[in-house]
Amino acid sequence: MLVQVDEPEKPALAIRLIDGEIAALARAISVIERDTPNAIGILRAIRPHLGQAVVVGFTGPPGAGKSTLVNAFVAEMRKRGKTIGVVAVDPSSPISGGAVLGDRIRMAEHTMDDGVFIRSLASRGALGGLSAAAAQVADLMDAAGRDVVVLETVGAGQSEVEMASIADVRIVISAPGLGDDVQAIKAGILEVADILVVNKADQPLANRTKRQLEAMLALRAPTQHKVPVLSTDAIERQGISELADAIEATAARNEKRSDRSALAGRTRHLLAQAVSQAAETHTLQSQSDAIEAIILAVQEAQISLSDAARQVLNTIHKELND
Numbered sequence: 497m498l499v500q501v502d503e504p505e506k507p508a509l510a511i512r513l514i515d516g517e518i519a520a521l522a523r524a525i526s527v528i529e530r531d532t533p534n535a536i537g538i539l540r541a542i543r544p545h546l547g548q549a550v551v552v553g554f555t556g557p558p559g560a561g562k563s564t565l566v567n568a569f570v571a572e573m574r575k576r577g578k579t580i581g582v583v584a585v586d587p588s589s590p591i592s593g594g595a596v597l598g599d600r601i602r603m604a605e606h607t608m609d610d611g612v613f614i615r616s617l618a619s620r621g622a623l624g625g626l627s628a629a630a631a632q633v634a635d636l637m638d639a640a641g642r643d644v645v646v647l648e649t650v651g652a653g654q655s656e657v658e659m660a661s662i663a664d665v666r667i668v669i670s671a672p673g674l675g676d677d678v679q680a681i682k683a684g685i686l687e688v689a690d691i692l693v694v695n696k697a698d699q700p701l702a703n704r705t706k707r708q709l710e711a712m713l714a715l716r717a718p719t720q721h722k723v724p725v726l727s728t729d730a731i732e733r734q735g736i737s738e739l740a741d742a743i744e745a746t747a748a749r750n751e752k753r754s755d756r757s758a759l760a761g762r763t764r765h766l767l768a769q770a771v772s773q774a775a776e777t778h779t780l781q782s783q784s785d786a787i788e789a790i791i792l793a794v795q796e797a798q799i800s801l802s803d804a805a806r807q808v809l810n811t812i813h814k815e816l817n818d
Contacts, residue, residue, distance in 0.1 A: 507534060510541035513640050518613060521640045525615055528636065529629045539632060542639035549581070549638035550747045553647040553663030560671040561695040564730040566648050567605065571733070572740045573644055574611055581637030581645045582614040583630050613637065631662045631766055660688040661765045665746045667739075669693045670709060672701035686712060689723055690746045693739060697727035721749065778812050786811045 509527070512520035528535050552569075554562050563584070570580050606612040617630055630647060637645045647663055659666055668689040686692070692713070694706045709725050724742050728735035779787060787808065794804045 506541040507537045509534070510538045510639075513538070513636065514542065514545055516641045518610060521613060521636060522615070524636050525633050528632050529617060531629075539635070542635060545639040546635055547638070549634075549642050549645045550743075551634055551638070551645045551647060551662060551664045552667065552743055552747075553649070553659040553665070554667045554669060555649045555659050556669030556671075560669040561730050562648055562669055565669060565693065565695050565728060565736075565739075566646055568728075568730045568733050568736045569740060569743075570606060570612055570646065572736045574606075574609065576740070578643040579611045579641065580606075580613070581634070581640070581642035582612070582648065583633050583637070583645065584614060584616045584648045585630055613640075613642065631762065634662065661762045664750055665743050666690045667693055667743070669695050670705055671696045672699040672705045686716065690750070691739070691742050692723060692725045694725065694727050695730055697729045697735060698732070702727060775809060775812060779808055782815075784811070784815060786815070 509520055509524055513524050524538050527538060554566055554569075556562055566582065566584075570582065573580055606614065615633060617633060634645045634647060647659065649659060666688050668686065668691075670692065672694065686709075692709050694702055694709065696702065706725055706727055713723055713725070726735060726739055726742060728739055730736070790799075790804050790807050790811065793799045794801060799807070
């Protein structure tokens with residue numbers, strides 16, 4: 497005889513979030529970012545409601561004008577009647593560990609618009625430009641009914657390719673005179689771009705930067721779809737409509753990266769990041785004799801860092817199971 501197991505009751509906060517209540521979305525994000533015991537129940541409750549929003553990632557080096565461009569893009573999408581969620585990953589404050597909130601200041605024009613929800617998250621040392629909670633916060637905004645979710649990285653400039661595992665459309669921003677094209681090809685960011693943008697198009701070197709990026713794209717292995725290189729002036733709002741058109745076209749072409757293999761890849765990446773952070777925290781805080789012995793062995797050049805890392809993982813496993 498089969499026994500029917502009732503589905504766990506949805507948390508009240510999740511129900512309110514799914515109904516589109518802004519206060520519930522804000523509270524749920526806080527629960528997720530702090531990783532409280534209620535977090536897993538909320539994430540489980542929203543799973544059937546995911547996959548409706550288009551997740552657009554913006555990345556690029558500091559000084560490229562990411563926040564100003566995102567601000568202009570949000571304004572353009574509001575003109576088109578779309579509701580927006582913005583996950584702005586700011587550098588962590590060295591004092592509080594929280595987000596610096598610079599992006600909220602630059603997007604102040606949308607403060608009174610209920611159709612725009614902006615949340616700054618601290619990077620908390622995430623080298624890839626996105627904190628571990630960013631993907632889950634994007635899911636919350638998706639479940640809350642936002643048509644477009646924007647992910648903006650901290651702009652580390654060299655290691656932001658992890659955006660590829662989260663965003664449906666990936667935007668890589670460059671600016672004239674910063675050497676961004678060289679940085680991008682070194683970091684491999686060009687390989688993950690769906691759209692390349694040369695911002696600050698009013699500057700003298702803008703056309704040259706655009707030509708350089710187009711030349712670099714020509715060196716890549718042939719792909720099914722050509723990556724467009726667009727010019728924008730975020731302050732004057734020039735080229736923003738064309739960028740929005742390109743994003744919508746790319747999203748329609750890519751459909752949704754919600755197939756099982758893509759979801760598994762994203763989950764694997766997030767798990768690896770969580771494991772790395774947990775191992776780092778344990779290593780920095782542990783005062784066990786075993787960890788101290790490994791540290792001394794590395795210091796005395798008796799073992800390599802890679803061998804030491806494996807020993808640390810084995811030690812952590814033993815310590816957690818004792």
